[in-house]
Amino acid sequence: MRLTNFPLTTFKEVPAEAEVVSHQLMLRAGLIRRLASGLYSWLPLGLRVLHKVEAIIREEMDRAGALELLMPVVQPAELWRESGRWEEYGPELLRLSDRHNREFCLGPTHEEVITEIARNELKSYRQLPVNYYQIQTKFRDEIRPRFGVMRAREFTMKDAYSFHLDEASLLEGYETMRVAYDRIFKRLQLEFRIVQADPGAIGGSRSEEFHVLAESGEDAIAYCEADGYAANVETVAIPAAGGPPDEAKADFELVHTPDVRTMEELSAFLKVEPANCLKTLVVQGTDAPAVALLLRGHHELNRLKAEALPGVAQPLKMLGTTEVRDATGCEPGFLGPKDLDIPLYVDQAAVSLSDFVCGANQADHHFRGVNWDRDVPVPEVADLRNAVAGDPSPAGGGPLVIARGIEVGHIFQLGSRYSDSMKATVLNKDGKANAVQMGCYGIGVTRIVAAAIEQNNDDHGIIWPEAIAPFDVVLIPINMDKSYRVKEAADTLYRELHDAGFDALLDDRSQRPGVKFADADLLGIPHRLVIAEKAWDEGQIEYKSRRAAEAEMIPVASVAKFLAETRE
RNA sequence: CGGGGCGUGGCGCAGUCUGGUAGCGCACUUGCAUGGGGUGCAAGGGGUCGGAGGUUCGAAUCCUCUCGCCCCGACCA
Numbered sequence: 243m244r245l246t247n248f249p250l251t252t253f254k255e256v257p258a259e260a261e262v263v264s265h266q267l268m269l270r271a272g273l274i275r276r277l278a279s280g281l282y283s284w285l286p287l288g289l290r291v292l293h294k295v296e297a298i299i300r301e302e303m304d305r306a307g308a309l310e311l312l313m314p315v316v317q318p319a320e321l322w323r324e325s326g327r328w329e330e331y332g333p334e335l336l337r338l339s340d341r342h343n344r345e346f347c348l349g350p351t352h353e354e355v356i357t358e359i360a361r362n363e364l365k366s367y368r369q370l371p372v373n374y375y376q377i378q379t380k381f382r383d384e385i386r387p388r389f390g391v392m393r394a395r396e397f398t399m400k401d402a403y404s405f406h407l408d409e410a411s412l413l414e415g416y417e418t419m420r421v422a423y424d425r426i427f428k429r430l431q432l433e434f435r436i437v438q439a440d441p442g443a444i445g446g447s448r449s450e451e452f453h454v455l456a457e458s459g460e461d462a463i464a465y466c467e468a469d470g471y472a473a474n475v476e477t478v479a480i481p482a483a484g485g486p487p488d489e490a491k492a493d494f495e496l497v498h499t500p501d502v503r504t505m506e507e508l509s510a511f512l513k514v515e516p517a518n519c520l521k522t523l524v525v526q527g528t529d530a531p532a533v534a535l536l537l538r539g540h541h542e543l544n545r546l547k548a549e550a551l552p553g554v555a556q557p558l559k560m561l562g563t564t565e566v567r568d569a570t571g572c573e574p575g576f577l578g579p580k581d582l583d584i585p586l587y588v589d590q591a592a593v594s595l596s597d598f599v600c601g602a603n604q605a606d607h608h609f610r611g612v613n614w615d616r617d618v619p620v621p622e623v624a625d626l627r628n629a630v631a632g633d634p635s636p637a638g639g640g641p642l643v644i645a646r647g648i649e650v651g652h653i654f655q656l657g658s659r660y661s662d663s664m665k666a667t668v669l670n671k672d673g674k675a676n677a678v679q680m681g682c683y684g685i686g687v688t689r690i691v692a693a694a695i696e697q698n699n700d701d702h703g704i705i706w707p708e709a710i711a712p713f714d715v716v717l718i719p720i721n722m723d724k725s726y727r728v729k730e731a732a733d734t735l736y737r738e739l740h741d742a743g744f745d746a747l748l749d750d751r752s753q754r755p756g757v758k759f760a761d762a763d764l765l766g767i768p769h770r771l772v773i774a775e776k777a778w779d780e781g782q783i784e785y786k787s788r789r790a791a792e793a794e795m796i797p798v799a800s801v802a803k804f805l806a807e808t809r810e
Numbered sequence: 811c812g813g814g815g816c817g818u819g820g821c822g823c824a825g826u827c828u829g830g831u832a833g834c835g836c837a838c839u840u841g842c843a844u845g846g847g848g849u850g851c852a853a854g855g856g857g858u859c860g861g862a863g864g865u866u867c868g869a870a871u872c873c874u875c876u877c878g879c880c881c882c883g884a885c886c887a
Binding site for chain 1: 822835849880882
């Protein structure tokens with residue numbers, strides 16, 4: 243590509259709407275443009291990257307034996323009613339009607355459609371197992387789209403669905419996909435981790451997420467180097483630890499704590515660590531109007547664990563001020579377990595506290611020097627909290643480390659969730675109808691582009707992994723307008739590299755070198771060649787890797803060979 | 811949805827409080843010079859100030875309504 247044929251518009255300034263670095267750089271480098279909230283156009287430069295990501299995914303899916311197909315974005319409500327998700331899915335499902343008033347939705351995912359295909363096409367166990375995939379547009383009406391294409395409403399996803407006669411075959415198919423995903427993310431040259439995930443409302447027995455590690459990631463993941471354990475923080479079952487509480491030393495006393503409501507204020511007012519305080523969260527109950535959950539002050543409630551408790555309403559709902567007052571007769575901010583007349587659960591880590599602080603169930607008062615049994619009976623104990631750094635690994639190998647990740651892939655064993663409700667069966671050897679077992683496997687294609695930038699950038703711009711860079715190499719002629727030799731050299735080299743199979747970008751604009759260097763850096767092209775008259779006459783050319791600090795001189799004659807070797 | 815903020819040329823912003831008929835930087839066009847890290851000078855083009863209604867002799871500015879966008883939001887008791 244010659245830059246004179248390419249309307250490149252780069253920005254020096256950071257657009258005000260972009261918060262994370264990948265979004266800023268994608269706008270500045272001219273990869274994407276926003277059309278409306280959560281809707282983005284991919285400009286030619288961005289699309290080149292997207293296509294390279296898609297090509298790698300396609301190659302690996304094909305290699306794993308999956309079959310590509312393409313399903314519609316617009317899907318009939320009827321199918322969604324059959325699976326039960328027309329009601330279940332909620333407002334993220336964008337619903338619409340056609341001119342005949344028939345109801346449709348924009349597909350946020352394609353389980354319904356693929357199951358419809360499967361039940362019509364697959365009749366015999368002899369046709370199984372099979373894995374269908376597509377790379378296609380999804381629409382999810384997110385409450386709050388953000389971070390550019392990272393959480394957009396319309397995005398590209400690779401989704402795959404496998405069909406099996408029995409669970410053993412499903413396990414095999416799942417494993418095949420797991421291996422394929424591992425290959426895909428390695429080829430994309432991203433630093434990633436495979437973590438155990440919550441199978442969630444979709445159901446199924448096993449589920450893993452693929453996370454690209456990045457500070458700006460929306461998910462927290464916990465892992466242990468020693469034993470290889472890795473999981474989304476929300477799913478970590480924390481092993482009971484801590485043992486019995488220390489012997490009580492302090493006297494139980496009521497302290498006046500005027501207007502001290504939050505853990506932060508309490509900790510500062512009484513000069514105690516939040517870890518030695520007990521906080522009381524009140525959630526909606528099923529049998530009783532309210533249920534209290536007790537945690538140490540520095541721990542966070544885990545939503546999934548709380549929802550799993552008997553008597554706690556699903557989905558989890560924290561009660562508001564008035565509701566808390568009605569249920570407990572006490573002002574929020576001063577709640578504690580002593581004489582609290584609603585069902586109580588205490589986190590296992592809070593049981594080993596001694597001489598702790600908690601609310602006194604009367605306005606403007608807390609208790610100090612509280613001890614279990616002596617002052618307050620121990621309520622029902624449960625694992626209620628999110629894992630924090632230093633917690634023991636459930637696999638037993640040592641402490642957990644917490645990192646942030648961007649979820650770019652997710653694989654599920656669905657089982658018969660959809661084949662049951664939508665009656666997708668095949669005949670088995672005995673001629674009997676058998677509900678098929680399903681697996682489903684997703685990759686956020688557009689999100690990968692943003693994740694790759696989050697992980698690879700510097701003050702000058704993007705630093706593409708070579709596998710997905712829009713161009714392999716950029717050629718910058720110096721003083722081309724003045725020197726016919728430079729112009730000729732640049733043209734020759736450009737054609738040579740192109741013929742040798744490189745995606746080369748020739749910056750033949752009448753710009754000063756500084757502008758070209760700045761743009762080359764911003765666009766993040768992995769390799770840069772600078773053609774200058776003097777060096778060229780001596781058979782030399784300047785090469786610089788986007789990742790290197792310094793340039794080096796190499797012989798012109800061996801440029802293609804040099805690049806091929808550098809590229810691996 | 812609740813809370814906060816912002817809509818002025820393609821991008822970044824000033825002007826709004828205190829009403830007087832729109833400005834700066836980048837980008838773009840032309841010319842001259844310059845020519846190895848966002849070059850200088852000069853001359854240009856481009857904006858119904860998100861939209862509608864109102865107040866006023868006069869509205870980007872004041873009032874009402876509306877649309878769009880961005881940020882925060884279980885709780886941290």
